[in-house]
Amino acid sequence: MRATAQWAVRRAGRSPAAIYRNALAADSPVGRARALVAGLGECGTHQDVDVLLPFLEHPSPRARAEAVRAVRRLGGPLTRIAGMLADPAPVVVRAVKQALRSEPDVVPAARLWELLTAESPPHVRLGAYEQLRAKDTWTRVHVDLHLLAARDVELGHRAHADLIDWSRRSAAIAYRSPTKETVLRLGRLIDAAEPLIGAQQAHQLRWILGIG
Structure with a gap:
């Protein structure tokens, strides 16, 4: 549906990225953040990374996960994404693992061993284990x-x-x-x-x- 909407906007001579960018710049796009972040990640440029970075800390886990995917797609800083391997939401950690799949050296091994300890939540331990395996x-x-x-x-x-x-x-x-x-x-x-x-x-x- 987003792809169709983006096509229609371009056909009308407008920029879908600009629409997403302006909407995300508005005060608290509650309820729409996930879709807007995803849309900007699909049609934005590297210059839009700064717009997306704050959404890595969004209160909604699904919005944070979408921000991880968008930042990765637009070439944002992997270190910011890597720091979310300990996120309390499994959906976010899954997105981080996917984003780092081809970058096993971004997270230091010492940090991964820390996350593997029994005190960490199961989804965090699994993420640390899979990153260590890929080292x-x-x-x-x-x-x-x-x-x-x-x-x-x-x-x-x-x-x-x-x-x-x-x-x-x-x-x-x-x-x-x-x-x-x-x-x-x-x-x-x-x-x-x-x-x-x-x-x-x-x-x-x-x-x-x-x-x-």
């Missing part, structure tokens, strides 16, 4: 084994499935060898996780890592 091969194996060794109730099953998938599909193309420190750390985690993953998988992981 690099050995961080992916590390976080999977960490969750299994910790007997994590919420994420343990995901970690186990991902570890199996990595062993079958990606281990053979892990061209970058782990450091000695990483090998020692992963070796300890394999020992702790072995009751859950089984002796065969534990042996396979040790073989991949070159642990005797």
Whole structure:
């Protein structure tokens, strides 16, 4: 519907982006913020990012999520988006994960490990886990084994499935060898996780890592 409306506005010789921009500049576009943000994100330019940034703090979770998508689409600052991985609304964190899908290094690993702690809400922990998995091969194996060794109730099953998938599909193309420190750390985690993953998988992981 928005695409049709935008087409009609252009056909009439007007700019849909200007209409969205002016409407968002009005005082508190309550009830319309989400649609207006989405519209400006669809037809605006990089210069409109400053108009959209305040809506990352909008009281409506769906408006915040739409602002994340619009800011990302128009090339806005990823650091502002990344800071919302701890948003209290799952819909916002999902939008942030999507926005950062091809940018795994925007959020420092230390921050992601903080968000993975048991004190964080489940949706925040899931977002942190998925970002850590995307960092690099050995961080992916590390976080999977960490969750299994910790007997994590919420994420343990995901970690186990991902570890199996990595062993079958990606281990053979892990061209970058782990450091000695990483090998020692992963070796300890394999020992702790072995009751859950089984002796065969534990042996396979040790073989991949070159642990005797």
